[in-house]
Amino acid sequence: MKVSKITSLGLFVALAMILSFIEHQIPPLVSVPGIKLGLPNVAIVFVLYGIGEKEAVAVSLVRLLLVSMLFGSMMSLMYGAAGAVLSLTVMILLKKSGKFSYVTVSVTGGVCHNIGQIAVACFVTKTSELLYYLPVLLISGTVAGVLIGLLAGIVIKRMEKQKKQ
Amino acid sequence: MKRRDILLIGGILLVALVLFLFLQLGKQPGAEVIIRVDGQEQGRYSLSADGSYSLNSGTNLLRIENGKAYMEEANCPDHYCMRQGQISRTGETITCLPNKLTVTVSGGENFAEIVG
Ligand SMILES: [Zn+2]
Numbered sequence: 001m002k003v004s005k006i007t008s009l010g011l012f013v014a015l016a017m018i019l020s021f022i023e024h025q026i027p028p029l030v031s032v033p034g035i036k037l038g039l040p041n042v043a044i045v046f047v048l049y050g051i052g053e054k055e056a057v058a059v060s061l062v063r064l065l066l067v068s069m070l071f072g073s074m075m076s077l078m079y080g081a082a083g084a085v086l087s088l089t090v091m092i093l094l095k096k097s098g099k100f101s102y103v104t105v106s107v108t109g110g111v112c113h114n115i116g117q118i119a120v121a122c123f124v125t126k127t128s129e130l131l132y133y134l135p136v137l138l139i140s141g142t143v144a145g146v147l148i149g150l151l152a153g154i155v156i157k158r159m160e161k162q163k164k165q
Numbered sequence: 166m167k168r169r170d171i172l173l174i175g176g177i178l179l180v181a182l183v184l185f186l187f188l189q190l191g192k193q194p195g196a197e198v199i200i201r202v203d204g205q206e207q208g209r210y211s212l213s214a215d216g217s218y219s220l221n222s223g224t225n226l227l228r229i230e231n232g233k234a235y236m237e238e239a240n241c242p243d244h245y246c247m248r249q250g251q252i253s254r255t256g257e258t259i260t261c262l263p264n265k266l267t268v269t270v271s272g273g274e275n276f277a278e279i280v281g
Contacts, residue, residue, distance in 0.1 A: 104170040111177055125260055126204025127267040132256050135185035142177055 009047070009055055016043035016063040017070075038113040038144055040067075041087065045106045045152040050159045053092050060084050078124070079117045086116035102153055107145030114141040192254040195270030198227070198234045203265045210234075212253065212270070224264045234268060236261065 019039040040063055048056040064084055068077035091109040094100050114137035122130045200207040202221050210218055210229060217237060218227045225246065226238035233251040236259055246261035252270050259268040 099169055100173065101167065101170050104173050107174050107177065121260065121262065124262060125201070125265055125267050127201060127258060127260070127269065130258060130260065130267075132188055132258065135181045135188065138177060138181035138184070142174060142181070146174070 005051070005055075008051065009059060012043045012047050012051075012059050013062050013066070015046075016040040016059060017066060019043060020063065020067045038083070038087070038110045038141065039148075041106065041109055041113060041145075042148045042152060044088070045091070045102060045109065045148060046155055046159075048091060048095060048105075049102055049152065049156045053095070056092070057088055060088055079120050082116035082120040083113040084116075087113040101149075102156070103146060103149030106149030106152060107142050110145030110148065111138055111141035114138070188256065192256055193272055194232075195253055195255045195257070195272055197271055198229070198252070199269050199271050200227070201267045201269070209271070220268075221264055221266050225261055225266055227268060234270070235259070236268070239264070 017040075019042060023039045043063070044056050044060050047059045061084075064077065064080050068074075068080060087109045090112045091105050094105045094108055095102075115134075118130060118134055118137055122128055195212055197209045197211045199209050200220055207221065210216070210227070212229060212232045212234060215230050216228075218229070219225075220227055224240050225236055228235055228237040233253040235251045236246040236249065239246050239261055241261050241263035243263065246259055246264075246266075249259045252259055252268070255270050255272045257270045261267070
């Protein structure tokens, strides 16, 4: 691994952590503790498109561990892990298919992030009524995904320009 | 953005909308709340009588007032359950994840079960 690559991955981990921190300050969107908007997904989408798949997985894992160590709990680690694994898997599959734009990839990533979290919440409390939150989570995941995808698009274009120079 | 993208995103939103309508139409004013800890029913309290109830050997304090239930006190570190507001319609749930406790509004259709 080249030093420049390590440096940029470090920067993205830092970015993902800042976004996690910001997200931590926002009151929960719906009344399920631990369910988040998925802002750190911005950094993951950047890495996925700007650098590569393996790197996106690495940044996601490092962020997850650091964040739950710094301001989380075992519970938030479980939530985050379920959301991250599902979201990464689907995003990588969709990206590899080459049939969808990064906005769509980001949207499905956001939505899967929320589905993973609610699934864990249902499992932990053994209460299926938590599915009531699913529509809200699907819509918020889509909106967040579109915004994140558009933002990532701007940054990815800039990154490509810089690479050429 | 291609046609495919719009179809997929539109599909997700459509599923959300249908699910939302389906769940909302099923909601009715509730009759009681069911307390569950780790999925096991611990008790039921009527929404028609005001009162404060200590749940799960005192980890959470539930308040019922004017037909609505809310979490008044909790010993969990995050206190998210106390921020979840008031519930009164069937299916609405307050979750205290650290204590694995849920409070769900029910229509009281199981009344016959208890009596019979
Ligand atoms: Zn609580």
